[in-house]
Amino acid sequence: MNQEWTFTSHSPDDTANLAERLGRLVKRGNVITLAGDLGAGKTTFTKALAKSVGVTRNVNSPTFTIMKEYEGFLPFYHMDAYRIEDEMEDLGLEEYFEGSGVTVVEWPAMILDQLPKDRLDITIQYTGEEERVFLFHAYGDHYLSLCKELFEA
Template sequence: METWSIRTMAPEETMVFAEKLGALVQQGDVITLEGDLGAGKTSFTKGLAKGLGVKKVVNSPTFTIMKQYKGRIPLYHMDVYRLENEYEDLGFEEYFYGDGVTVIEWPSMIVAQLPQDRLKITIEYKGESERLIMIEATGSRSSELSKELAV
């Protein structure tokens, strides 16, 4: 397991960093996003979507649990904050191991269902525009992705 971090000084910098990740992801990659409200999870996902070539406007799926976008590969953007039961079977596996990349906001709500190998990203609010983005790889594929991203 490896961990590293980067500081961004504006939402645009966060999006550019995430765009780089979007260009690297492959089918079956799972990215979890943790951070307080307003930390920049959705901005991060917008950048990632841009890196995937998504043309539609990306916004938080807060009330729908998941939104799907077409890009180089499909993007499945989940916000699981409002789930009632962590063990409720909503068919997440078909997305985690499917034909696209899955981004999950508030992953602690479904931790028992998450794949072992995932790229864990935590965004900390450090000031008006400053964010600390911590990246943790939890398996072989996420480690490979993390190394490519760090270059």
């Protein structure tokens, strides 16, 4: 079962506030995917989410390294799947998805068959110069509860 929620951000600060609220609700082993065009706000969202789980280092896109790991009060794994080749080699992704931290995956369409069934998918759409619409798709009971707490509390 999945359900969808929509949030309109009117500025980068709105985006950061949304991510920080989500960060207060995530737990070990959570997987969050971020889809959207280049410049849509995926990294802005990720930076704020990382900060909310205690990451103090600068978070930037792992475009050429595929994965960056950060320490906070929860381990934070930031993955950019954009450059992963069609013939998927064994990258050990399940170790992150089933691990002790929070994993954020940018460009999830590149590894769709590798992603866990239960996860939170977020799509970011441009709707104005600074305005974005965030579409949250929750898969699994945990993520349904998480989104209900985030949006309906």
